Amino acid sequence: ISDRSLAQKTLCPDSKTYLGEHYNTHSLFGWSQTAPTFHVAQQATGKRAFVLSRSTFVGSGKHGGHWLGDNFSRWKDMHQSIIGILEFNLFGIPYIGADICGFNYNTTYELCLRWMQLGSFYPFSRNHN
Structure with a gap:
């Protein structure tokens, strides 16, 4: 939360x-x-x-x-996606993912690049920016 x-x-x-x-x-x-x-x-x-x-x-x-729902194109949201995915794995929901590169706001090249790298480890992975 x-x-x-x-x-x-x-x-x-x-x-x-x-x-x-x-x-x-x-x-x-x-x-x-x-x-x-x-x-x-x-x-x-x-x-x-x-x-x-x-x-x-x-x-x-x-x-x-x-x-995980609509997130923002911010480093903070990328970091929070890791926590959210691990939490839902603990809750018994293994198929989980976040909007890579964020949904709200425009992303930067560096943020999207790093988020795509991280997203390769998400069980459910999609770029929704």
Whole structure:
């Protein structure tokens, strides 16, 4: 979460929902879309489906990957992508990646070059600048 509050732009973590406290169910919505999408796509094609989500929950790694979301073309964001990828690996989501070279702002040649080098080690790698 870096420098933001856990409750920023969402419900208070102590709020109650039908399934329990919001703190424990915040990203359940992402899982509830990823799992059925994976199964329907697999049934339709007869092959393993590719599902990528920006919202994941415990167990989501079985059905799809995670994209770290829109980032910025800054060195700080490149460094934070390493932490984000390692964290999601620890959460059981091995297929993870960030927008190489950043998404917001224009990148520099040096930053994009270094980020492409780093991105060769991302499980999910794409340049989205």
